[in-house]
Amino acid sequence: MGQIRNILFVMYDQLRHDYLSCAGHPTMRTPNFDRLAAMGVRFSHVYVQSPICGASRMSFYTGRYVHSHGAAWNNFPLKVGEMTLGDHLRPLGVDSWLIGKTHMKADAAGMARLGLAPDSVIGARVADCGFDVWVREDGLVAEGPEGFYDTKRSPYNEWLKSKGYPAENSWHVHANSGVDEQGDIASGWLLSNSLLPANIREDDSETPWLTSQALDFLADQSGKAPWLCHLSYIKPHWPYIVPAPYNTLYSAADVVPVVRSDAERVGAHPVFDAFMNNQPGQAFSKDGVRETVIPAYMGLIAQCDDQFGRLLDHLETTGQMDSTMIVLTSDHGDYLGDHWMGEKDLFHDPSVRIPLIIYDPRAQADGTRGTVCDALVEAIDLAPTFVEAMGGTPATHVLEGRSLVPWLHGQTPDWRDAVFSEYDYSGMAIAGNLGLSPREARLFMVFDGRWKLIHAEGGFRPMLFDLDTDPDELTDLGALPRHAEVIARLERRLADWARRPAQRTTISDETIVTMRGKSRRHGIIIGAWEAEDLAPDLRAKLQGKPAHDYRGV
Template sequence: MAEPKNILFIMFDQLRWDYLSCYGHPHLKTPNIDRLAAKGVRFTRAYVQSPLCGPSRMSTYTGRYVHSHGASWNNVPLKVGERTMGDHLRDAGMGCWLVGKTHMAADAEGMRRLGLEPDSVIGARVSECGFDVFERDDGMRPEGPDGLYDPGGALKYNEYLRGKGYEGDNPWHDYANSAVDDTGNVLSGWFLKNSDLPANIREEDSETPYLTRRGMEFIEGQGDKRWLCHLSYIKPHWPYIVPEPYASMFGRQDFLPPVRSQAERDTDHPVFRGFQNAPVGRALSRDDVRDKVLRAYMGLIKQCDDQMGVLLGWLEETGRMDDTMIVVTSDHGDFMGDHWMGEKTFFHDASIKVPLIVYDPSEKADATRGTVCDALVECLDLLPTFVEAAGSDPSRLDHVLEGKSLLPLLRGGAARERGAVFCEYDYSASPLAGKLGLHPADARMFMVFDGRWKMIHFEGGFRPMLFDLDADPDELEDLGASPAQENIRAALYDRLFAWARRPAARTTISNEALRNARGKSGRTGVLIGVVGEEEAEPEIVAKYVGRKARDMRGSKAAE
């Protein structure tokens, strides 16, 4: 085929780039993802636009930076009016469907204001990032004294589990994400001390195989329709627990040592120190806790890879590999104790650099199969890539889409000139912002990385942080206060300010339309600065020259 007919967009949640064997992990073997990389292009410097699920995904789904689309934290709604992946692809004649997670909150107030009913076709799409939903499962059904975190979480999956004999009001927690002792007591996966225990569920009923089957069910039902399927896996995101045989596959001999230094621990930077001292940072900085969590985390990744084997094998057997573009990536990484932190909410590569593998079935991509691309790319580049693969010209949308299509790189074209990548994080709703006494406008930070130098700017009056990844690839030495790098920081601030000045809010008229409008107002009768008709082209002033009108001034008008 000249172009891919369909797109399978696979996103894992919280998968580190360096925990795949094709990216260099020495002990965690991922032969199925590696096999896909051998058929496509593996990108080594792909960056997300925020180190948190919700805003990162919204950037990928809109092709826009976080402070362009405004969904800056988990459960901050994507405002009505933002064009999404589904909007762009349906315009190109391709359906756009979800199987799995988005972590998107609907703009209920905006929909009410505009009279959009949630159960209408348009209302449902606006509520779901523009996707038509085959099955949404954000993989989150925790419950506390204030109720459920997500009342809609894991509903269909819980129904499936009950049908398989897993009893209770929340089998997602009691079986899929917990262990059990010999007397039947549930050992919650929320407690990190239980992470090295096997989940109390048959492996084939756990979340990752379940979503693989649901993805295949969707694809099988599409017939000859053109589609993008966003198969969005929940794992290896916490709760960190996995069923056998994966729970017993990895031990201390397989773990990479944590990347951290005493100088980092002794930092004078209040924000960095605050993230280190968060409960998850303190927990994952303990070797005994990290060892338990890594057993589960690596087991979850191994299970993900095995399911990629199931999926890719089925696509090959059914002939769908011949006409389906396949993308594998993650919404962010996981610190796993590196830099004395857990979770993902900072700007080291452990968190914001992600795996990105793209298989393009087109013959035009044959020359790049099995190659590695070191170009700086961003996850918001995926949407313009999909638009182009669907047969449309993404340059017509360059006033909306802030990324650039990767298709030229997939098909042997020259690497694009990109001076830097950007990432941002709004931590105004976090406990740290309260501890630091910050107004929400000041609890924000931005990263700019030019391929060597990575600088983090903090609102709120805090000094920047700076890392030289050529000399210090582990990002252990903060040069943010070093006089020797003053010029480097100034140059990076210039890049950051230029990026912040882009016209991201102007999305209702294209750049092409603006170019075409130049000088056109005169042709509709607007003449600015014209002293006399002789200065203008005759056809421009024709409606104003040689006209007659009755004299209506004073007494003459009365006559």
């Protein structure tokens, strides 16, 4: 075991915190994820800063809360000037690379205002979340009546064409669709097709393709500068369809019971009610949908796990395991029918809580290998963890998370008493249906380890859950007067958090302390009545005779 030279930062899209066998899932088998957990620390209570792809990822990459960086929903641009992982690591001599997805939208107007050309080195980094790009593939090659969702060129789609797949959009026709009994395309967008095998050779599907890209990167970097590689997978995110043999690996018998109650629909919070009744919520509330979709979701995870094994085997075979920190996580979870919901979006644990496993190769971490840490962790903690792991000092006036290195090394640091998450749903039809302005369509979560409060702008009451007595979050206590004191306490905690100096990022607290009183020593003397009120050295430049007296001229 030596020092950390490289960091492999692996993210899976929409992977629930409880769909790993090492996290206790009774039927899901993830031997390679478990293999990493045996080598490192599994953090069991980790929360994203927003339960939606784009906003969550921008918090991972900046180490900042959502209303600090401002990219509050998918395709909300990350403003020019926000520091990202690459900005923190490059001064330490560490390159920062991307393989896969970021869901980042560039601030094109800001770049143009500052004269940053997208094809320049700096411009390209600003446009790709601070990373140098090995390959960027967001895996969103969807097409509707008004065109493609993502108009950027898809490297994966181009690669499929080079392999002989004939469709113009092979991402949809082959990688994310099956074939029905009539020989027609059975689109993966339709949940009823989830159990069909995707119409693609398994080796050519998205997850193996991206793993091969990563292996090519690892081979290319031999002997080069230290690096952080963000390997960001598209799966097990929808469309829920997977190639053979993974489509038959699990069946309805492997699906765990749903977590929901009829009482959740009675007097439901208006925002919760609106999400329960959107299209994903209605679909996952139907009989048989979970039994069709979840085996495919589990198959996608199994494929991810197998491909992760390829990476671990390569690192071991090449001797890089002893100098590479490995991180496994997700950008958010997936309701999968729990709480009458599909997708993500709200703050129940299936959506806002994520898996996190960290392997630190250094000897200082030997005592924590194979352990579980129950501390309250936020996604923004990874950025300062990476900086400290590579020998730097996290810039605490910019990075709002806290380094996890002490936990990895068996220490018990002074730690946070609550975690926070935000959700801006102003761009969704739901906000319009509720009659909300963009400023009103926002939710905030504060969770202190027992009580979870969801504050809703727009004049709505809060939601409140007691996870000690109701770990499944089935009973909303927010309307009950007897919990007014708890609600008031958590609202104050949320207000304290909101008052942090989030935008003071150009000067550190340490620099501010050294500035105290310095203006007087540079001649700015305010409020003195006479020279004797000042120390001799402060008044020295104020006294003496002028070279000439012009008053009588």
